[in-house]
Amino acid sequence: MAATMNHNVVRTRPKVGVGVVITSPQSHPGCVLIGRRNGKIPGTGLYALPGGHLEFGETWEECARRETLEETALELKDVRFAFVVNAVMEDKDYHYITLFMTAEVDTTNKSEPENLEPEKCQGWEWIKWNEFPPNDQLFHPLLVARQQGFNPFDNIDKNGLRI
Numbered sequence: 001m002a003a004t005m006n007h008n009v010v011r012t013r014p015k016v017g018v019g020v021v022i023t024s025p026q027s028h029p030g031c032v033l034i035g036r037r038n039g040k041i042p043g044t045g046l047y048a049l050p051g052g053h054l055e056f057g058e059t060w061e062e063c064a065r066r067e068t069l070e071e072t073a074l075e076l077k078d079v080r081f082a083f084v085v086n087a088v089m090e091d092k093d094y095h096y097i098t099l100f101m102t103a104e105v106d107t108t109n110k111s112e113p114e115n116l117e118p119e120k121c122q123g124w125e126w127i128k129w130n131e132f133p134p135n136d137q138l139f140h141p142l143l144v145a146r147q148q149g150f151n152p153f154d155n156i157d158k159n160g161l162r163i
Helices: 060-072 140-147
Strands: 002-004 010-012 015-023 031-037 051-053 076-089 094-105 121-128
Touching: 015 060, 015 076, 015 140, 051 060, 060 076, 060 094, 076 140, 094 140
Parallel strands: 015 094
Antiparallel strands: 002 010, 015 031, 015 051, 031 121, 076 094
């Protein structure tokens, strides 16, 4: 079903995405896992977090775990909501509500990522949050989150809220 932004242009409804900010404090302190998008998908060549579309009936946490496992073979612990952005690029007919979840690698299982979807990602790497690639190399939802001041290493209380 389509929604209209004005009476002359018909646009599709926004989609819901989940981006997962994955940390590994013991092995990669201060870093998050990012990969360069690949193939015929929006944002090809840009850096993005593991993640994808929220499926019908799925919780945000389930989506974060599923997408991460499908893309990186990593299992997660301490998955929680962190931030949300409304990312719109009208010229590209792109509108996503992206829920950012934070999580830590469950090192009782595999501790380093594999690239399980090379048709969608060039590979995964651990990058320090304060040494990220330039903004023009970031996938739009991640760019918007950083521009709005999101930092997964800010102080978080036991309920997952910033303090």
